[in-house]
Amino acid sequence: MSLDITIPSQDLLRLIDASLNADYTSVRQISNRIASHSASFAPEVSKKIKLAIRRNGVPLRASGYSENLPTDPKSRSALVEEQAWPVCPVFLNESLKKTFESFISSVKNYELLLKNGLTGRMNLLMSGPPGTGKTLVAGHIASALNMPLYVVRLDSLVSSLLGDTAKNIRSVFDFVPEKNGIIFLDEFDAIAKLRNDHHELGELKRVVNTLIQAIDSLDDRAIVIAATNHAELLDRAIWRRFPYRMDFEQPDIDLRAHLWDHFLFQDQGDATTTSALAKISSNLSGADIESISLSARRLSVISDTKLDLQDVAIDSIRSAHPDINILSGEQLNKKELCRTLHQQFRLNQVEILSIIKTSRQTLSTYLKE
Ligand SMILES: Nc1ncnc2c1ncn2[C@@H]1O[C@H](COP(=O)(O)OP(=O)(O)OP(=O)(O)O)[C@@H](O)[C@H]1O
Ligand SMILES: [Mg+2]
Incomplete structure (x- = not known):
């Protein structure tokens, strides 16, 4: 894929002019035009330009320019x-x-x-x-x-x-x-x-x-x-x-699955897990899902461990359904949690297993009891 693009000299001059005048509205407009223009033959470059425009929109102001x-x-x-x-x-x-x-x-x-x-x-x-x-x-x-x-x-x-x-x-x-x-x-x-x-x-x-x-x-x-x-x-x-x-309304189940997928799994989640999380988070807003996801990801990075989906599930139920009493940490009652997920939130066994750390056999016993 080519990394070279051609910029009309007029655009280049305007871009230089706008940059030196700290006129970042024009910098963005011209750059955006260049990005759209190059999208068909140099999509990677176009994407990079668009990202750069978005990322660097504010620092001009931060640097004292107003x-x-x-x-x-x-x-x-x-x-x-x-x-x-x-x-x-x-x-x-x-x-x-x-x-x-x-x-x-x-x-x-x-x-x-x-x-x-x-x-x-x-x-x-x-x-x-x-x-x-x-x-x-x-x-x-x-x-x-x-x-x-x-x-x-x-x-x-x-x-x-x-x-x-x-x-x-x-x-x-x-x-x-x-x-x-x-x-x-x-x-x-x-x-x-x-x-x-x-x-x-x-x-x-x-x-x-x-x-x-x-x-x-x-x-x-x-x-x-x-x-x-x-x-x-x-x-x-x-x-x-x-x-x-x-x-706007609170996100419905499909939207919640997309939000979990994006914020928790960076668009790499699997359908079973995101659907399980979507089912238990019925009253949460997009911002709530983002905040629970980011704190789980932060913890995972800092402690160098895998994402703790069980904690994510507990956090979500607690925020979305304060009436349901779920204990965590030392006091966690896994059997209770699995039964709640099954009975109250209608998660099937595969969905439960995608977020709770337990074996298929143990889960069957929990649910049968
Ligand atoms: N539908 C959504 N799609 C993607 N991200 C979302 C969505 N809803 C919320 N978020 C996340 O939550 C953050 C906060 O959302 P935003 O500020 O747009 O909410 P708002 O509706 O304006 O809320 P408020 O009424 O409190 O101002 C967003 O920056 C985004 O990260
Ligand atoms: Mg707002």
């Missing part, structure tokens, strides 16, 4: 932050995947839709429980569209000074589209929650109205993504501004 981000005049804190594109893949159920893809293709085919009178606002509202992948999806959308993602810091947006809040909203809604970026209102319920804080109702109404006006005044092509845990707290008038919706 774009001229809009700030709150009083506190001087930034109103938006650029969020790096994610490296982690996202696993979605069929219906969410469909909306995700249709959103991206609508943005990409904007001109065509426009010609046929079919455009609408490119605004997406995501709702659902914590840790189910909303923020991650926003990052994937930005990366698929090759656009920078600007997260609006709602806490700094709402100023204690009357009038500044409206100015802040304006400056964010002016700044981001100018950068050809996506406006991301993450944890959007913070706006609605102001109601319970010391802010008065009139002030909240003003904030919401200014926000609505700001959304309405955007160019049709501008993209706004909002994410919330509590869609029901949002104003109806806000809902109407978001024609695309993704309602």
Whole structure:
């Protein structure tokens, strides 16, 4: 396979220019173009470029470079932050995947839709429980569209000074589209929650109205993504501004199997084990599965031992079903554990044996007793 690719001299010059100006939005855009262009004849190189773009998105900022981000005049804190594109893949159920893809293709085919009178606002509202992948999806959308993602810091947006809040909203809604970026209102319920804080109702109404006006005044092509845990707290008038919706739920059994496979086995798991773990983790979010997996992997690396799947199973049952009492360590009652797995979670013997350290014969005796 060839490791050489040809870069048009214009791209190379622009890339050098952008690098020296620390304009990393352009560095990423040009590099991404080169990666897409070389994907067909040098897939390995293309992959490496894409990885490099993702991995190295943030250090420029860490090294002291900062774009001229809009700030709150009083506190001087930034109103938006650029969020790096994610490296982690996202696993979605069929219906969410469909909306995700249709959103991206609508943005990409904007001109065509426009010609046929079919455009609408490119605004997406995501709702659902914590840790189910909303923020991650926003990052994937930005990366698929090759656009920078600007997260609006709602806490700094709402100023204690009357009038500044409206100015802040304006400056964010002016700044981001100018950068050809996506406006991301993450944890959007913070706006609605102001109601319970010391802010008065009139002030909240003003904030919401200014926000609505700001959304309405955007160019049709501008993209706004909002994410919330509590869609029901949002104003109806806000809902109407978001024609695309993704309602996240806790992952179903198939999705959980994929999440275990990815986070615990780095995509190398076997179907029996991942299905066994999926069966016992019914109330866990993607973030929960990730956290249990990573702590098991850390332990295995540090103690230089194999992954302890039995511990993973116990951890998952404990987090997903706090009502079930499972002892661990010295007090572990393996027979009880196997019976619980069999009776309560409907694991068959092969599945139990894939996660519990015991022999087939012992397991049969446990289950027969
Ligand atoms: N569907 C998923 N696919 C892949 N990874 C996931 C998924 N859901 C959660 N994760 C993992 O959990 C982490 C946290 O998810 P994320 O921040 O996107 O959740 P969220 O829905 O935005 O939660 P919150 O409502 O608390 O902001 C992700 O970075 C990822 O590692
Ligand atoms: Mg989030």
